[in-house]
Amino acid sequence: MLVIDNLTVRVAGRVLLDSASARIPAGARVGLVGRNGAGKTTLFNAIAGDIAPEHGDIQVPRRWRIGRLAQEAPGGPESLLAIVLKAGTERTQLLAEAEIADDPHRIAEIQSRLADIGAHMAPARAAAILSGLGFSTADQRRACAEFSGGWRMRVALAAALFAEPDLLLLDEPTNYLDLEGTLWLQDHLARYARTMIVISHDRDLLDNAVGYILSLESCKLALHRGGYSAFERQRRERQALDLKLAKKQEARRKHLQSFVDRFRAKATKARQAQSRLKMLAKLEPIASLVTEDVRPIEIPAPEKVLSPPIVAMDQVSVGYAPGQPVLSRLTLRIDNDDRIALLGANGNGKSTLVKLIAGRLAPFQGIIVRADKLRVGYFAQHQLDELDAKASAYDHVRTLMPDAPETNVRARVGAIGFSGASADTKVESLSGGEKARLLLGLATFGGVHIAIFDEPTNHLDIDSRAALIEAINDYPGAVILVSHDRHLLEACADRLWLVQNDRVTPFDGDLDDYRRLVLTERDEQGSGRREHRRKSDRAQARRLAAEKRAETAPLRRRVSLAEADIARLAAQLEKIDAALAQGDLFAREPAKAAALAKARTDTAAALAMAEEEWLAASAAIEGA
Secondary structure (H helix, E strand, O other), rough: EEEEEEEEEEEEEEEEEEEEEEEEEOOOOEEEEEEOOHHHHHHHHHHHHHOOOOEEEEEEOOOOOOEEEOOOOOOOOOHHHHHHOOOOOOHHHHHHHHHHOOOOOHHHHHHHHHHOOOOOHHHHHHHHHHOOOOHHHHHHHHHHHHHHHHHHHHHHHHHHHHHHOEEEEEEEOOOOHHHHHHHHHHHHHHHOOOEEEEEEOOOOHHOOOOOEEEEEOOOOOEEEEEEEHHHHHHHHHHHHHHHHHHHHHHHHHHHHHHHHHHHHHOHHHHHHHHHHHHHHHHOOOOOOOOOOOOOOOOOOOOOOOOOOOOEEEEEEEEEEEEOOOEEEEEEOOOOOOOOOEEOOOOOOOHHHHHHHHHHOOOOOOOEEEEEHHHHHHHHEEEHHHHHOOOOOHHHHHHHHHHOOOOOHHHHHHHHHHHHHHHHHHHHOOHHHHHHHHHHHHHHHOOOEEEEEEEOOOOOHHHHHHHHHHHHHHHHOOOEEOOOOOHHHHHHHOOEEEEOOOEEEEEEOOOOHHHHHHHHHHHHHHHOOOOOOOOHHHHHHHHHHHHHHHHHHHHHHHHHHHHHHHHHHHHHHHHHHHHHHHOOOOHOOHHHHHHHHHHHHHHHHHHHHHHHHHHHHHHHHHHOO
């Protein structure tokens, strides 16, 4: 068991963990969640022994090996397979000793131990992990230095998984993966046999790969059984209960205080007044709920709706070097309200396709027609480095509004999510999530007809991702999504395009079908047991999947919209209830109190209607 006992950690004068405690059972797979900057990585550093706590301690079983995803990407002339195999330190040491050992007894011990740890199967296991993370058999023999930083971080992840430590610590392992790698990793972690703690904002991974959620809130730790959805439900129930208890306690406190105020000066009642003062002192306040509300994300609607199709391609080929197309024979159409997710492993051409749609690449051949006055917004992670580090959010917006009044510019900066002093904070001082929010605002500035998002969630926490989902669903224009976040794709996409083998084709199926396809293919590649499938069976499966998706797509869209409405209205209701909970509001501001009461009635009615819509759509899906 991993025991965290009364732990206090301070970094740069700021307390990140304050008398925090948790007990994690051996063999538990745990998801560590909390807002960006809450101290999750700091907790990992403390567990690994990289930093010393101010108070308290962490008890790790003596023989446990702690493994962690390397912070720096590996490099050098060694092959990927060799680097991963080196992560098995005991195997490496035993094989080296076996080369020089001459004592027959020691040689027997070495060979026995090698057999116990499955050393002779290690190359096949390492190759299977690399294959699952997207490396072909040929790639695995190439030197690590030949790959980019993102791909080398995948090698570091493969090494951590191959080592199979007793305690595996993974910090945002999906950040460098595509959807295909994320699906494989989720399946792999769900079967991890030892203790694991993973920091992630990927709801799908936290729902399917872990059995516990360790939450870090207000510098405290709390362990919850189940996945993230169960944790979120428990948290809402706890917040509602705490709010009720706080209201009851406040009423009790006011009653006691009223008695004290009335009779403190009377000699006959002085003893009773003192008794009630003691009761007041013993009333421990309910722990206040620190709700760090996430500012909504806004994607401005285009001023004018264009005649469809807004983009049409006919037999288009595109690439970077003449005569070497990355994608060929593209015949595609995009309409005003399309929600399209691009599937396919990294390197197959997803980014090339979105650059073609955005007008950043010209076709080699074929015809591409864009609607007149079409405006395209393009967000890509690499653009974070293109922001001016010395400029503020206000400076970036002012560049786009050179002649606008100061108040208009400030209002626009606030709408993006930077109000008050944060509007003048330099980009170099912003967090990754704040930079992503700024780039989202700049990419869609002024209202675009097509919003292209290439991995928009890498630096966003779970609540910010929920805000992005709501913004996309509220946005009336077309959306093109490239993301490894399956929850985002399921909530926002109505159509799936598969980018593979230099073609782009509609995928007949949903993300569950695609997950099964990916896991099957990668398992076959890793084991070398690819089986022949008959064309008739595949065609029939595609037809059935197409019929199923066509039947349920509108219903899934209704469910997503209803869920977004429920979340929005529930948040509004909580804020109204918090305002009405002020006991003196009706006496102090009766007009405001009456308006809030009416708003609560209207909001509750709207919430009930949204829940009925969700139930109806869900029942229709089950019936289908």
